[in-house]
Structures are given as C-alpha cells and as structure tokens.
Amino acid sequence: MAVWSERLAGVRGVLLDISGVLYDFGPGGGTPIPGSVEAVARLKRSHLKVRFCTNESQKSRGELVRLLRRLGFDISEDEVTSPAPATCQVLKERGLRPHLLIHEGLRSEFDEIDMSNPNCVVIADAGEGFSYQNMNKAFQVLMELENPVLISLGKGRYYKETSGLMLDVGPYMKALEYACGVEAEVVGKPSPEFFSAALRAIGVEAHQAIMIGDDIVGDVGGAQRCGMRALQVRTGKFRSVPGWAHLP
Numbered sequence: 001m002a003v004w005s006e007r008l009a010g011v012r013g014v015l016l017d018i019s020g021v022l023y024d025f026g027p028g029g030g031t032p033i034p035g036s037v038e039a040v041a042r043l044k045r046s047h048l049k050v051r052f053c054t055n056e057s058q059k060s061r062g063e064l065v066r067l068l069r070r071l072g073f074d075i076s077e078d079e080v081t082s083p084a085p086a087t088c089q090v091l092k093e094r095g096l097r098p099h100l101l102i103h104e105g106l107r108s109e110f111d112e113i114d115m116s117n118p119n120c121v122v123i124a125d126a127g128e129g130f131s132y133q134n135m136n137k138a139f140q141v142l143m144e145l146e147n148p149v150l151i152s153l154g155k156g157r158y159y160k161e162t163s164g165l166m167l168d169v170g171p172y173m174k175a176l177e178y179a180c181g182v183e184a185e186v187v188g189k190p191s192p193e194f195f196s197a198a199l200r201a202i203g204v205e206a207h208q209a210i211m212i213g214d215d216i217v218g219d220v221g222g223a224q225r226c227g228m229r230a231l232q233v234r235t236g237k238f239r240s241v242p243g244w245a246h247l248p
Helices: 002-007 036-045 061-070 083-094 104-110 132-143 169-180 192-202 216-225
Strands: 013-016 049-053 098-101 120-123 150-152 158-161 164-167 209-213 229-232
Touching: 013 036, 013 192, 036 049, 049 192, 083 104, 083 120, 083 150, 083 192, 098 104, 098 132, 120 132, 120 169, 132 169, 150 169, 192 209, 192 216, 209 216, 216 229
Parallel strands: 013 049, 013 209, 098 120, 120 150, 209 229
Antiparallel strands: 158 164
C-alpha cells in the first residue's frame, strides 16, 4: 500500500478509458466490467477530478453516454473527450472537406461539416463498412489529391467485444498510408494534443494526472509520453501472454 501511495502522490486528476476498462462492447450494447460502475462512483466521490478519454468511433458521444448510463454509470456528455468532435474542429479550422470512411453510428457528429468536393479522407472504426469497395474509394480520393490528407480517429490495432477481439481502425489506416505514400494525422489517443485537451478540460497538469486504460500503446504509452503516470488494467484487450500486449 505504501508503494502505491508513493506512486500516486500529487495526483489530482484521473483519465479513464472506456471500452475495455468500463465495459466490453457486445450484444445489447455491451456489459459492464465487474466493479467498474462502483469504481467510477468512488472516484467521483473523491477529491480527484475525473475525465473519460476514449477513442470510441462507432458511436456519437451522445449515444455512448446514453449507453453507459443504461449500464449504470454516472457520466455526462461534457465529461467525455472523444475524437469525432475534435476532428470536426480540425476540419473547420483548416477548411477541409472530408470523404468519410466511418461507421454509420458516427455520421451525426459530422452533420455540420461540408463534404462537397472532398480534399481529405477521415477514417474511423467503420466495422462492416471496411469493404474493398469503401477502402478503394478512400484510396482513390487520396490519390487524386495534390496534397493528400488522411485523418484517423485513433490508431488502435484491436479492441475487445464480448465475443472476442476485433480489428480496430489502425490496420486499415496503415493500409491507406502504405498504398498512398502518406502519413495519417491521428486525432485521438495516443496523440499528445488529445491528451492535452482532456487535461485542460479538468484543469490539471500532466504530472498531476494518471491515465487508466487497457491499451499499452495508446493509453499507457501515449500518456507517459505526455508526462503523465499511467496504469494498464487487466481487462479489455490486455493479454497475459508475454509480449502480446507490448508490441509497438
């Protein structure tokens, strides 16, 4: 206990991943991870500031919050940092008009974005939408641009559903990078800008915060590179097989 007290000394804020930490996605929306509802409630009763920091890109932020509430979590939409709203801000600031390769559940986040005559591609976890036809269309859009821009909502390799592991957006992002000779701009974990936005929202400095997640690269590694402490939970995508969860 003394060791943990030393490690957590000075912590004022907690960033919590959602998928794989609070719940596993699956039929009916998913199931809470045992103890997670109670853990969030205890954190909120503490002196710590709490922010939910997710790369979820199959649901809008509003839909995700409604699901979590149904599962018993005390959470509001303005407590969540997610990549879709941040991406919309980037598109508006830079005058970018996206071709979207995303899940239908996320499209409402882009309702106010001009998508005529695309000059970039935005890719997210499209699930069944990752067909050859859709991937090839995104490839064609990028190849026709003089200065191609590929924006990815995260770069996770896989995530956990109740039925097993599922490919995330990262492998498809890498395929477009390779085919088009471009480097994607990542909006979401492990982007430093994404973590910085979450920290600003709760008013704490990086050295005063700890990130709790199931992804050794996106959650733990990303947070540590920003100067935060981080913990990897043994749920979600965590694997006890040596090296499995530690691949770069």
